[in-house]
Amino acid sequence: MIKTSAKTARILIDKINEVVKRPIKLMEVCGTHTNAISASGIRQSMPKKLQLLSGPGCPVCVTAQSDIDWVIGLARTDKAVIATFGDLMRVPGTESTLEKEKAQGANIRVVYSCLDSLKYAEDKKPAVFIGVGFETTAPTIAGTVIKAHANKIKNFYVAPFFKLIPPALRVIASNPGLKIDGFILPGHVSTIIGKRPYQFLVDQYRKPCAITGFEALDILQGIYLILKQLKDRKPEIAIQYERSVNQQGNLTAQKIIKAVFKTTHAEWRGLGVIKDSGLLFANKFARYDARAHFTIKVPKPKPTGCRCGDVLLGSIIPPQCGLFAKICTPSNPIGPCMVSSEGACAAYYKYER
Amino acid sequence: MRDKSKVKSQKSKAKSQTLKLDSRITLDYGSGGRKMHRLISEIFIKHFNNPILRKFEDSAELEIQKSKPDYCFTIDSYVVKPIFFPDSDIGKLSICGTVNDLAVKGAKPLYIAVSFVIQEGMSLPSLEKICASIANTAKSAGVMIVTGDTKVIERHSQDQPRPSRIKQEIFSYEQGRGEEIIITTCGIGKILPDFRNPTLSAKNINIGDKVLINGNIGDHEGAIILARGQFDFKARIKSDCAPLYGLIETLAKAKCRIKMMRDPTRGGLATTLNEIADAAKLGISINETDIPMQKSVKGISDILGFDPLYMANEGKVVIIADAKDANRILRIMKKHPLGKNSAIIGEVIRRKHGLGVWLNTKIGSQRPLLELEGFQIPRIC
Ligand code: SF4
Numbered sequence: 001m002i003k004t005s006a007k008t009a010r011i012l013i014d015k016i017n018e019v020v021k022r023p024i025k026l027m028e029v030c031g032t033h034t035n036a037i038s039a040s041g042i043r044q045s046m047p048k049k050l051q052l053l054s055g056p057g058c059p060v061c062v063t064a065q066s067d068i069d070w071v072i073g074l075a076r077t078d079k080a081v082i083a084t085f086g087d088l089m090r091v092p093g094t095e096s097t098l099e100k101e102k103a104q105g106a107n108i109r110v111v112y113s114c115l116d117s118l119k120y121a122e123d124k125k126p127a128v129f130i131g132v133g134f135e136t137t138a139p140t141i142a143g144t145v146i147k148a149h150a151n152k153i154k155n156f157y158v159a160p161f162f163k164l165i166p167p168a169l170r171v172i173a174s175n176p177g178l179k180i181d182g183f184i185l186p187g188h189v190s191t192i193i194g195k196r197p198y199q200f201l202v203d204q205y206r207k208p209c210a211i212t213g214f215e216a217l218d219i220l221q222g223i224y225l226i227l228k229q230l231k232d233r234k235p236e237i238a239i240q241y242e243r244s245v246n247q248q249g250n251l252t253a254q255k256i257i258k259a260v261f262k263t264t265h266a267e268w269r270g271l272g273v274i275k276d277s278g279l280l281f282a283n284k285f286a287r288y289d290a291r292a293h294f295t296i297k298v299p300k301p302k303p304t305g306c307r308c309g310d311v312l313l314g315s316i317i318p319p320q321c322g323l324f325a326k327i328c329t330p331s332n333p334i335g336p337c338m339v340s341s342e343g344a345c346a347a348y349y350k351y352e353r
Numbered sequence: 354m355r356d357k358s359k360v361k362s363q364k365s366k367a368k369s370q371t372l373k374l375d376s377r378i379t380l381d382y383g384s385g386g387r388k389m390h391r392l393i394s395e396i397f398i399k400h401f402n403n404p405i406l407r408k409f410e411d412s413a414e415l416e417i418q419k420s421k422p423d424y425c426f427t428i429d430s431y432v433v434k435p436i437f438f439p440d441s442d443i444g445k446l447s448i449c450g451t452v453n454d455l456a457v458k459g460a461k462p463l464y465i466a467v468s469f470v471i472q473e474g475m476s477l478p479s480l481e482k483i484c485a486s487i488a489n490t491a492k493s494a495g496v497m498i499v500t501g502d503t504k505v506i507e508r509h510s511q512d513q514p515r516p517s518r519i520k521q522e523i524f525s526y527e528q529g530r531g532e533e534i535i536i537t538t539c540g541i542g543k544i545l546p547d548f549r550n551p552t553l554s555a556k557n558i559n560i561g562d563k564v565l566i567n568g569n570i571g572d573h574e575g576a577i578i579l580a581r582g583q584f585d586f587k588a589r590i591k592s593d594c595a596p597l598y599g600l601i602e603t604l605a606k607a608k609c610r611i612k613m614m615r616d617p618t619r620g621g622l623a624t625t626l627n628e629i630a631d632a633a634k635l636g637i638s639i640n641e642t643d644i645p646m647q648k649s650v651k652g653i654s655d656i657l658g659f660d661p662l663y664m665a666n667e668g669k670v671v672i673i674a675d676a677k678d679a680n681r682i683l684r685i686m687k688k689h690p691l692g693k694n695s696a697i698i699g700e701v702i703r704r705k706h707g708l709g710v711w712l713n714t715k716i717g718s719q720r721p722l723l724e725l726e727g728f729q730i731p732r733i734c
Contacts, residue, residue, distance in 0.1 A: 005715055005716075006642070006715060006716065006717055009715070009716035009717060010716075010717065013716070032658060035658065038720075039660065039714070039720075040714050040715065040716050040718075041714040041716060041717075041718030041719065041720045042716065042718075044718045044719075044720070045716060045717070045718050085730075085731070086730040086731060087730050087731075089730075090381075099379050099380070099381075100375075100377065100379065102379075103377040103378065103379045104377065112581070112584060112731060113584070214655065216714070216715060216716050217716075220716070329726065330726035331381075331386075331387055331388050331726050340730070341658040341659075341729065341730055341731075342658060349726075350723060350726070351720050351721070352720065353721065353723075
């Protein structure tokens with residue numbers, strides 16, 4: 001079994017080498033892909049002319065600086081118990097991190113699911129869940145809000161920093177400077193939204209795509225499917241990750257997102273404000289919006305020299321950032337891309353130095 | 354110091370020299386990774402420095418009679434949430450961890466001192482259960498609990514909010530949840546004659562030596578993650594928590610020539626191999642496909658974005674031996690109940706580009722395998 005996977009990998013790598021004749025840039029949209037590509041050594045086995053660039057698919061990394069500062073500001077008011085995914089703890093804000101605030105006594109809890117944050121909704125202090133994530137995370141958070149609503153838990157809020165992947169891809173595909181030839185599309189997000197929301201990549205931008213799984217072999221196969229479309233000049237949204245993704249996606253999850261949220265403009269780190277790329281509570285659930293409930297003064301961001309924005313756009317790879325591995329390391333991250341397990345800088349640091 | 358850290362060669366550390374320790378202790382100083390190593394070398398060693406401590410072994414060799422070292426001495430504290438997990442608990446863990454630190458130095462564990470710091474509010478049945486488990490484990494490891502201490506500390510109400518009725522309906526609160534206890538155990542053991550001259554140490558290893566492990570990696574951390582009940586997984590993983598002395602004694606009795614051993618606890622296999630490579634000033638290459646691992650551990654780590662190579666073990670030992678002895682050692686290990694899944698996972702090589710540990714991946718390429726930095730944090734998907 002193990003031997004066969006090495007053999008299959010070899011065959012796929014040979015095929016990939018055969019079809020790459022000119023310089024090609026592919027973007028792996030999802031941070032989990034970036035991590036897998038680094039960990040399995042795929043990058044080193046690719047032809048020199050083929051560049052794999054990481055994209056905006058790391059939820060913590062794309063969260064805007066001002067949003068991080070908002071959370072830190074909230075922590076300092078001591079008016080709420082903050083519940084957050086662990087990923088966010090070490091992301092540097094303009095003046096501090098949540099980890100440092102916690103060490104100084106701020107009431108911050110790391111939770112593994114939004115549902116857990118309900119535990120911290122006390123009578124005296126409300127709990128605020130920090131809602132970062134993509135289409136994959138939004139349904140469970142929507143589920144929690146519905147549960148809180150049904151159980152009349154009043155002291156509970158969510159800071160909605162959610163992002164949607166397709167609008168960000170439109171920004172990248174339409175940017176002539178980036179010259180991305182094709183997209184390795186995220187398996188998990190696509191499990192929820194299906195294939196249709198990506199169709200514009202083919203119809204308007206003629207970009208070959210493959211929705212791809214997360215094993216090394218999946219990724220090699222995904223890359224090959226894209227290269228083949230490039231060669232045949234027949235772009236489409238191929239589904240490599242058939243064992244999990246179908247055409248229309250997970251309708252139940254889509255329904256619950258629709259019931260609780262509506263789309264809104266959202267600010268992305270590096271990509272700026274993108275139309276309809278975020279989620280806000282629909283009117284029925286508007287009272288759960290932490291941003292509307294708490295007024296927090298956010299400091300003006302100071303420039304740090306961090307180039308996460310460029311990394312997320314695929315316009316540089318992490319070692320091209322002057323701070324990479326010199327000043328910026330996972331123990332002392334300057335930007336979020338070095339913090340998250342899905343961040344490109346963390347993956348390069350861990351696996352490719 | 355159980356953390357087996359050492360002052361690294363200046364070269365490999367050059368990159369992080371520009372960094373300062375943070376002004377406050379944050380949680381990742383306890384993760385077994387690089388920050389903890391720096392805390393140990395820059396604070397503890399600075400103040401406590403002496404030749405025995407400075408060896409950074411799992412336990413300290415003591416010359417009680419004037420001659421070769423004949424006793425080993427070690428201490429460790431245990432904090433784990435939840436305090437009960439499948440097939441094991443903090444009590445068993447507190448004995449295994451300490452006797453294993455003695456055993457991997459080739460010492461037979463003899464006596465244990467135990468100290469409890471109990472948070473007020475702990476239920477007596479929970480404490481009894483933990484003590485019974487300590488007693489059982491000590492018995493099976495052949496050690497005696499000879500002295501101890503107890504303190505009770507205040508409970509901070511904000512740490513564990515009392516569950517309201519509604520919340521009790523939404524969440525299930527099991528035994529041990531919200532209860533906290535810190536157990537510290539200190540152990541002394543006598544080095545087996547076969548491991549006395551020379552004593553087991555990274556200094557003994559050479560290029561070409563083989564690296565062995567006695568079974569699946571990541572089980573302990575996998576079990577803890579699942580036992581926390583924070584994720585909706587159907588899988589059940591048992592901790593590998595077990596006293597290793599029996600296995601090691603079997604190897605000693607069979608006259609297996611072992612050069613060094615180490616137990617890959619916090620920070621996982623990858624961190625331990627880095628510690629060995631750095632201490633020996635050599636390299637180690639391991640083959641991804643040879644590393645034994647349960648499917649369920651691979652499964653949950655894929656979902657959470659964890660790397661099992663960095664996940665903690667509590668019943669595993671990494672053994673380094675001459676290539677010509679390795680196969681025989683492997684055969685004997687496989688016959689022992691704690692070694693059924695043993696494997697030769699790699700070998701000692703020259704250092705490459707200043708880096709110690711290299712992983713041959715399953716698709717046939719090679720990449721460096723660095724020590725853990727900070728925590729592994731579940732991904733947000
Ligand atoms: S290496 Fe650090 S500073 Fe540079 S882009 Fe990445 S996170 Fe930002």
